Each structure stands twice: as C-alpha cells, then as structure tokens.
Amino acid sequence: MNGQGGRQLVSRVTTRRVGIARMRRFALVLALVVAPILVSAPAAAQPRWYQIDPVHTRVLFFVEHARFSRSIGMFRPVEGGLWFDRDDWRNSRVELCLPLSSLDMGDRRWQQTLLRPDWFDAGRHPDLCFRSDTVELDESPRGRLHGTVSIRGVERPWVLDFTVNDERRFSLTMKRRLGVSASGVLSRADFGMSRDTTLVGDRVEVVIELEAQIADPPQVPASGDPPARR
DSSP: OOOOHHHHHHHHHHHHHHHHHHHHHHHHHHHHHHHHHHSSSOOOOOOOEEEEOGGGGEEEEEEEEEEEEEEEEEOSSOOOEEOOOOOOGGGOEEEEEEEEEEEEEEEEEHHHTSTTTTTTOOOOOEEEEEEEEEEOOOOEEEEEEEEEEEEEEEEEEEEEEEEEEEOOOOTTEEEEEEEEEEEEEEGGGGGGGOOTTEEEEEEHHHHHHHEEEEEEOOOTTTSSSSOOOO
C-alpha cells in the first residue's frame, strides 16, 4: 500500500470513530434530557374504588297498581361499590348485586308474595344483579350506562340514564365523595313475571340515589378468585 492510500484509510477510520463518538454523545445528552421528563410525567388517571354509603343510597322501583296508583318498593341497605374515573367517566364501571332479602315493600304479606316462584323466585335466584359494559357521555353532567341486568336467572340488556351530581372532598369526612342519580325502565314480562297483569303493571320504573366515598378497593382472595359479591 502506497503512502497516499494509507493516509486515506487512516482518514476514513478516524472519521468513522469521530462519527461514532458524536452519536454516543448525542444519545447521552438525549437520555439526560428525556429521562427527567418521563419520570416527572404524571401517569394516566385510573378509576378509583368508591364504597357505597348505605345510609344515603336507595334503589327504588315503581309499578302501577290496578290503575289506581303506583306501588313503591325499595332495596335497603345497598352495599358494595363502583369504579369511577372522575377525569374520564367512560373508564368507570360497576358490578352490583342486590339480595332479595333486602326488599322492602312496606307490607310483610305483599313482600312475601313477591318472593314466591311466580314472581322473583327468591329461593332459586336470591340476587338481582347488574353489570355495566360501556358509559355513553351526554351533555355534562349526564350520560347513559349500558349493561346487563339479571333477574330470575334471565339476562337482558339495560340502559340507565344518570347524572353525576357532584364529586368532591366532603367536609364531614375529608374524603372524596361521589353523588349519582340514575333511572331506567324494565318490563317484568321480559323476566318471566307475567301474572296478574290486570292488577300489576308491566312497566317498572327504577330510580337510584347513590352516594359513595373513595376507599381502598376490595381485596382479591389469595386463590385468585374474585371477591364475593355484595
């Protein structure tokens, strides 16, 4: 190899080494600049668990009685909770079961009648359950909660119109509290309750007034099974 060729080879090697060194310095500078940003960037908001306050929560239903008036029933106490994302309600979800043992019709005889097999059939199906699928936003603070309701072992899609009344730190507890009003309509015939149509209407209006307070989520058993429904 002549002298000129050697000098060219050395020049190319030197240029390559300089280029590699510059790339390494750039990568180091980039890492030093970007890393603090990534560390300090807030994580995306996640739904938080809100424990239902049974003192200030009621699930009521209204059904026509012989065209004279509307009978009123309720479930109490209501226990459990829901996942709520105050930054994006669409991430919220609820799965709640109401035991028929908490049914209150204001009259023991009428109450026992509704628990019989030709009505709620509480012996075989002791709970009424609702599981949400999606949250549809409307003009704030309203929306629609789409999900599935299960009564007497029969599942049907159901939509609840809701209003988020407030979500803020409550001065009496110093914890964040959620207030929601919701309503929906069911047909009792859709769930196999079709007797006495001249006395009891088919259309059942459900009204929910709910308060819940932020809390630690329910613990999942060590077995990996989901926590028992309440």
